[in-house]
Amino acid sequence: MITTQNLTKRFDQITAVENLTLEIPEGEVFGFLGPNGAGKTTTVRMLTSLISPTSGSATVNGHAIGERDIDIRRSVGLLTETPGWYDNLSAERNLEIYASLYEVEDIKGQVGKYLRFLGLWERRLDVTATFSKGMKQKLAIARALLHEPRTVFLDEPTAALDPEASRLVREFILEIKQQGRTIFICTHNLDEAERLCDRIAVFKTRLLVLDSPANLRRQVFGRKVVFHLLQADQALVEKIIQLPQVTEAKLIDHKIVATIDDPEKHNPEIIRLLVSEGADVQFVGELRRSLEDVYLQLVKNA
Amino acid sequence: MKKIQTIIRKEWSEVFKNRMVLFTVAFLPLLLTAIPLGIIYATSSSAEFAGASSEIPGEINAFCPSDFSGGDCFQVFIVSQFMIMFMIIPLAIPASISSYSIVGEKVNRSLEPLLATPITTTELLIGKSLAAIIPALAATWIGFTIFILGTWIIIANPEIIGYFLDGRWLIAIFVIGPLMALSAVSFSIIISSRVNDPRVAEQVSMIIILPVLAAFFGQMAGIITLNITFMLASVIVLALVDAVLVFFSIRLFQRETIITRWK
Incomplete structure (x- = not known):
């Protein structure tokens, strides 16, 4: 010890x-x-x-x-x-x-x-x-x-x-x-x-x-979830960002990348919202930031 | 004690693989023992010196006991001039060994792992010092013994043998020798903390033999007489010099100083 x-x-x-x-x-x-x-x-x-x-x-x-x-x-x-x-x-x-x-x-x-x-x-x-x-x-x-x-x-x-x-x-x-x-x-x-x-x-x-390495990622970058859609537009992003559990959302090609507090809990609600808005959800995944990103971010800010 | 023995064995198994160190340890005592023996042999086998009492200058005759013949006195005088050179051995060998030992550790970057072990810096310093001093004293004392035995074989004159076994030379070999070896090690540690090349450390450390050379030339020029008073005065001066050098070497040989300041 x-x-x-x-x-x-x-x-x-x-x-x-x-x-x-x-x-x-x-x-x-x-x-x-x-x-x-x-x-x-x-x-x-x-x-x-x-x-x-x-x-x-x-x-x-x-x-x-x-x-x-x-x-x-x-x-x-x-x-x-x-x-x-x-x-x-x-x-x-x-x-x-x-x-x-x-x-x-x-x-x-x-x-x-x-x-x-x-x-x-x-x-x-x-x-x-x-x-x-x-x-x-x-x-x-x-x-x-x-x-x-x-x-x-x-x-x-x-x-x-x-x-x-x-x-x-x-x-x-x-x-x-x-x-x-x-x-x-x-x-x-x-x-x-x-x-x-x-x-x-x-x-x-x-x-x-x-x-821990996982918590460090969360602390520095939050947890980001990527929603792969058949077609996506800015209007969908605006809808998602109004949800209280989403702190940030961006449109990248046909993907929406959202920063979410507790993805395990809130992903189903977001998926329901997207489907109700007529989006075709292909799959959902977590964007993993490397420890290198975390490290560089921390050292840069120090 | 066991750690000190480990350090000594480690030092010997390492430094004696170095040709320069080996040359100094083996060749120097051989040379400095052979020179006075050669002189004794040459002068004793020459008829020119055998009974030449009247041709010996008064200054040389004054150097010897009154019952010595001119030839004996000449032999004693000449050999005495070279006996002082014998005192280079307890200076040169420790300087050479400790320079290679300490700077070698710096170059290999092996000091930090060594200091990370549960050894105290005192044990390390004693181990390194003894590893340098023991071969020097062994070489000095073995060389001196060979010289006395050789002199006995060549001239078989108990008076001359007795002259070289009197208080002066016994003090020189058995008291001044160890004090000189300690000076040389302490001086090498101080030098080694500042340089990164073992050869440079050795060359700079060899400055320590200058007082012996000064004594040699002073004696040749008749400025210094190597009598018992001179030897006892040398003991006192060397003890003081050692106290100063050991103080500074201990101050430099601290774990943190070695890790952070020795460049």
């Missing part, structure tokens, strides 16, 4: 993170979205006790940052933005070093387990200098999990991975979620955030919005 209360970090005159207040329950996959320089990495660094906040407080797995830093680092795994390896050493040796520093008891067993799981067992004796970016990233994910942490911070986990490896990593994240771990993902990959995350925070120095 992660909680923050007015967490703030300033570097001289620059405010990187301002009054961040969050509560992430145990076992949640939490997406942290924001443009470059928004303060995402600074937030992760504060929550992993790498840097201290200027003001505010936070607890990670019940340990307060600034007070129980070693306990925090012992209970979290961190995938850094750039993996960083000792390139003269083998993959296995690299992981063994970290396993030892993370106080893992069965070093060989844990290292072997994650090397196998991430498909790197056959290359375990090769020096990491010979590894591709994707392989180094996979190895970094293994490093973040070696000590079986309760909370995992993943900074751009699928950056530099090919589609197959990205999929493997996403499946892996869902699997570690099943184990009840809390997962905090910083990402620019909105599709990935939508697939993996229970809730998403859009962040630009301060928290802009925090909700």
